[in-house]
Amino acid sequence: MEITQNTANPTQRMTIGDFLLRRLEEAGIRHLFGVPGDYNLTLLQQLHDSGALEWIGTTGELTSSYAADGYARLNGLGALLVTNGVGALSALNGVAGAYAEHVPVICISGSIPLRSIDRGLGMHHTMADGNFDHFLRAYAPVTVAQARITPRNAVVEIDRLILTAWREKLPVYMELPSDIAYLEIEVPAAPLVLAHVPSDPERLQSCIAALAQQLSAARSPAILVDTDADRFGVVPELVALADKLQAPLAVINAAKGVIDASHPQYLGIYAGKGSEPGVCEAIESSDCLLAVGYRPIEVTTGDFSATLPAGTIHARAHAVDIGEDNYQAVALKEVLRGVIDTAPQVATRVQRPVDAPAARTHVEAAAKLTQAAYWQAVQDYLRPGDVVYVDNGTSFSILGLQLPPGCTFIGSINWGSIGYSVGALLGALTAAPERRHVLLIGDGSFQVTAQELSTILHHDHKPAILLINNGGYTIERGYLGKTEPYNDIANWAYADLPKVLHPSASVQSFVARTCGDLQHALAAPNDKLLFVESIMDPCDAPAAITRSSNLGAELDYGPRGPQHREHLQLRTGAAQI
Known part of the structure; x- marks a missing residue:
């Protein structure tokens, strides 16, 4: 492994497979889930030889995708390795779920040799129709980015896909042809840095000022939280903002557990008519509702009975809607920190009544289980x-x-x-x-x-x-x-x-x-x-x-x-x- 010196950006020679495994490790991934197949065995051997990651072999690609999803929810990023076609399509359902739930998963498919693609050679685990892009297209609707790795694009595409999954909190799909994993290329010597794109300074300050003004002027501000608050790591900021404004916090059912239920500002689950007691009134009567990552479907809205107030502020990971104004290129964490610093401290508001503990039913030990x-x-x-x-x-x-x-x-x-x-x-x-x-x-x-x-x-x-x-x-x-x-x-x-x-x-x-x-x-x-x-x-x-x-x-x-x-x-x- 030779490192090129005396340049502003030192490089080194590595095989494509080793570079991919190194980048996964640098991104914080310590385990790789999947099922071996002849097209991914080259990368698996490199994993075994290097010890970079621990291989967790599963009983099928569907459960590999579920495992990578569960892993990412606690680790921040997850990955799985499948084989071309049969493996990729078996994992498709789980990757689609990660897309729907905003979970960053990297699906790597060991694919047919690049030689076969260049020469149009028929191979197993394909449709035998000479078209080798079927699975890239199949993954396009359920991933935020896709690529077939080649010796020419490996450095750019491997980094792009990993960073995109982490930044967008969505899955990505890469195909690694089986005959290129051992080819050496020149790669950056520096480690991969997981970092968000900085906010536009003017848009950020304007957004902070507008949001702080709206919340500070409200008589009954409230905050509604979806799962993106957890995915993008802004829960501490939302809790601090609720404390400063003495504003109630509610979650939709998909975000259960995101806010500590013992927190004094926590109300419960908002689901329209299916809301927990007191939650519906607090959310729907708010004169300034901040909704974070809100994505309504029938399961989360009490069968579409949810009615958010007119003028609800919708905050997403990289953009905020306040009235007629849309603020792009703003990082939500930076926005919330700025609002916390800007908005005045509210001493007291009318406190919500504390719900009485649910009545417990006495059960006899011998009674049939219900x-x-x-x-x-x-x-x-x-x-x-x-x-x-x-x-x-x-x-x-x-x-x-x-x-x-x-x-x-x-x-x-x-x-x-x-x-x-x-x-x-x-x-x-x-x-x-x-x-x-x-x-x-x-x-x-x-x-x-x-x-x-x-x-x-x-x-x-x-x-x-x-x-x-x-x-x-x-x-x-x-x-x-x-x-x-x-x-x-x-x-x-x-x-x-x-x-x-x-x-x-x-x-x-x-x-x-x-x-x-x-x-x-x-x-x-x-x-x-x-x-x-x-x-x-x-x-x-x-x-x-x-x-x-x-x-x-x-x-x-x-x-x-x-x-x-x-x-x-x-x-x-x-x-x-």
Whole structure:
């Protein structure tokens, strides 16, 4: 490895593969998830030889993409390695989810040799039609940038893609032809620096002045937070601003846990008519609402019942809308810091009433386990600093619980891909093994990606996996097909799976049929992997989940839909959380 001296920008000779691995490491990525294939083995051998990153082989490319997503949420950036075509398309769903959820993931596809592309040679894992751009085009709608690496563009494109993913908090896709990884090129000797593009000075100062004036003049300012507040690292600034203005803070459900629920200015989740008590009035009656990264869909707006005030200020990562004015080329963190310095301190405002603690229902140990008792037990089980995962289904009930301080919430709320959380659990466990990780999942979601439990066990991780076994897709029964067979799934002996997948693993498994069974299981020390299978009635669902499913059916199917036929929907009953 020869370094060229006496230049303003020293360079050195490196192979393309080694340079890529070096840049990933410099960007803070310590692990690479994926599945080996003949087109990516050259890079994998370089990874093995250099020890630059740790390889985490998964059971499939879909779960690799979920793992890279979960890893990025705690690490700031994640990466996966797949093979051409079959691997890339298997990972496409997970990368699309990262795009929808604003998570920076680098998808690297070992692709067909550049020689074959130049000569038009047919290769396996292609469409056999002579067109080698299909997968670059397939990834274009779900990534912010894409490129095929060549010896001529490798330095520019590798840096561009990594920096773009980090700056935009969105996934990127690169194809690395299998015959170029060992070719040497001249590369920068200096390390990659992750840095945002500086704000335009005039636009920044004008934006700060306008935003500070609007907030300072308001009688009832408020702040509404979406997930971008977390992705772009501005939560400390938003909390400091809320403290200075004595302004209430609310989140949408996708951003649960972003603001500490114990903070005196925190109100709760805003979802239109589905909001927590007191939140709707504070947000919708605000005379100066600052909405950060707000992206409304039916799942986050109470089925489109959310109504933000006229004149809401919309702040994004690199731009702010204030009235008729749009401020481009401004970094949100710099804007908020400037407003904190500029806006006057507000001594007091009318304090929001403190909600009384939710009434607890006494349950008998011998009583059959219900959703109501289950979620009450989960609330008691959570503790400060947990990483809490939710998958689609009745596990969305976690949105109605209060997370203790320091918890991180991981879910696929916008994208809603079932099975996401198992792969994400592997990724986040890899990024932060020192924290306690609690997976809340139903049997239907679990069956999609259950095989990744074997990788979790292989690496001796110790999460708590709390699984609801209720015979199928209960949330879908609320939409349509209360007792129809299409919402049923094959029953597994879920609690036995850890030992089947990894016989030598140290695991505690429990099957809970009664409230006492569940309490006993949750009292077990979490010094090894904990797997709790809770068996419940297929038609028992929390009222909020059933109500949301019923409304969702109206939106999805319209007035002529089959949901109006008798007994085709699971409807709100006695179960509550």
